[in-house]
Amino acid sequence: MAKRAAGFLIFRRVCERIEYLMLQASYGQHHWSPPKGHVDPGEDDFKTALRETTEESGYVAADLQVFKNQTRTLEYKVKGHDKAVVYWLAELINPSKEVKLSDEHQDLKWLERDDAIQIAGYEDFAAMVRHFDDKIKQDYDQL
Secondary structure: OOEEEEEEEEEEOOOOOOEEEEEEEEOOOEEEOOOOOOOOOOOOOHHHHHHHHHHOOOOHHHHHHEEEEEEEEEEEOOOEEEEEEEEEEEEEEOOOOOOOOOOOOOEEEEHHHHHHHHHHOOOOHHHHHHHHHHHHHHHHOOO
C-alpha cells in the first residue's frame, strides 16, 4: 500500500503574474516542492494538507482560498516504496503575506509556472502545475 501524503499547490497573483510557492527541504537532496506531508493515523487527506501547510509555511486556512474541486494525485516511488501525494490548488488571499518557514525547509521561492516546474524537476509534477495553471488563467470563474 502506498504511503499517503497531502498538500496544497499555493499560488498568488502579483501584478499580471501567477506565482507558485516552492519550498526547499533542509534534508536529503534538498528537493523543492509545495508544502506537503504524510497523512497521520485518523487524519484525512484534506486535514493533512491544512496541517502540513500551516507547519511548513505558517499559512492557516483563513489565509487561503482552497479550490476543493481542483485536485491531483501524484504517484511515484521513494527509495523503492510507493508514495501517493494529493494536492489541492489554493490561492493566497493576501499575496504580500510572508511565509514562515519551519526547520524542515531552508529556502523558499515564489516562481512562475515554468520556473516552478524546472526547480522541482519531475514530469508528473510539471503536468500537474501546467493543468492548474491553465485552470487559473482560463477558467478562474469556474474554479
